[in-house]
Amino acid sequence: MSDAGPAERTGELTQALLDSSVWSEQMLAQAGIPIVDSPLVSIGGGLGSFALIDHLRICGVGIESLRVLTPLSTPWESFGYLTRVSQVALGDRLRSDSSSCPDNIWGFPSYAVREAVAADTVRGFVTPLWQVLTEPVAAERYTPRLGQVLEALAREHVRIRYQQMVAAGQVRMVRRRVDGGYFTILTTPEWAKAAKRIAFRSGYVHLAVGYAGLKFLPDLQIYRESTRNSSRVVNAYEPHEHVYDQLRRRPGTVMVRGSGIVASRVLQRLIDERNNHGLQTRVVHILGEYIAASHGPRFRRRHGGDGFAYQAFDEPKAVWGGQLRDRARAAEGHERVQFFDSLGGSSSPYRKHWQAKLATARTEGWYSTVVGQVDALDPGADDLISARVRTGDSVLMAEASFVIDCTGLESDIGEQRILADLLRHSGAGRNPLGRLDVAPSFEVRGTRNGKGRLYASGAATHGGYLPGVDTFLGLQIAAQEIADDLATEGFCRRLGPWGSGRQWLRWATNTVI
């Protein structure tokens, strides 16, 4: 941050700045906030920023034209954290396609091929190739291990000199500039020898701020607030190792809520803990709807069984580039809401070893499912939680030592500071599903300012023209759409066959660009 301004910690946001939706250089000067020029800034610094920066670097944009404003030390820090707490270890396989490679915009060679090439046994060589060749007909779909993806990301982030583009700090807001473009206010870390706040002046801004936050089911929220105890009722996306630790010391019943991939992983962990440590854990799985078999009309029929809807990935595969993507792109307003509804609710991939473990648990009688809605949770005797579950016309009482919420509810985008400011001051609006309204190019509608363009990708844009925005592929597709839009603005080259081939060779030879 040597170019970031004076060494003393100056620069407070004045009332005039806070109140005004459009800023000038003079206003910032009066507040003592230094201005740094950067043609494009990407806010967030997670995998969404990484996807765009990677794409733009491959399209020939120099590091001097790009800045990533982030509190994260690596682009995979948040992703790594969320996967870890939701029970994915480095050696575990993700729920992600072989050719969905966040480190490689071409998806070639895919992770299955790379795993085969890196194997040191014949079996290790053949297995991933056979799996990816015959999936999903004769084999389960190939999915890469978390460790493989993280290593590949680390390699690519060095190759594109990502770290040299990072400006550390917390972004406070983006505001429009009087003469076009935007100012982005970065609050620098305490340790930085820079002004307390810096204004990045740029023509292009990219927002990839991730999930607006965790949201608890209302009954869980009420329980936590009334008992002031957050250790017994946890969200699967927050650290909850203490649950497993305590179950090792004292047998108990765990209530698992939700039927998506995270619920599957938590169930797997509970079962493994029970088996590996000889525990007496019991599991009550609360499902809103019990999926007993394949369901849906003939041409929209999804596999299911044992309570779960089975689906290989977060969304049906064609949302990232097939007929479902075409349909999403053509749907507006209420039709879009209906389209997203048609993609179905929570789902989990069918994995034989999970099903076998659950079947054993069921026959041994320590795993049971309850279909219904939890009306309330109350503190019970002996540190237990008492749940009132409405099942059809009757009410059932269930007791548990812990409740793990795997429903994956997300907070409203209005609770994310930067997005809230954008909605209030910069003309951004909401899409039919209530998230940030973006055009097919991922430009945030209503925020254009002169020649300036403001883009967003990732979870905040869910409900737009592309389903599955918060996935590896979703982030890469958004990056490609943004890069193509920027190419029409003259910011970068549009990647054609020749340029793409050359850049791929550089990737393959790990040539620093």
Add this chain to the structure above:
Amino acid sequence: MAYSLAGRIQTRILLFAVIGGIWTTLVTPILPTRLALGASYQVTFSMLALIIALGLLWELAYHLLQQFRWDKDWPTIFSLAAGVPEGLLLWVLLDTDSWFWDVPVTSRSFWLLFGSLWLLVWAVLSGPIRVLLVRRRWTGGRLL
């Protein structure tokens, strides 16, 4: 790969016309056609044209079958295995003289050309095509 109908058709035409064209040009001289070189080329390029033309009908059928899949995708093994019915139909048409004009192809040269071409196109489709046509997988196979 998740195809749209237009994507399937465009991919079929492009890959077989370009890669198929190059491959057919290269291997025709060494195929056991029992014909002079000029006549050999006539036979092999007629075959290639038929793979493309009949392929357009096949793609319609595949697209219909794809509708039964929740993911609306087309697994790679399907693309590979489709060579069996396509090859057989084409061979039956040519061998029984059911086709509209005479394509005097020998069994060995037919299967050598068809098999090698099918495998080559499938191999290119399975990955390398993404290097040159970076947007194709996001557009359901469409190039235009």
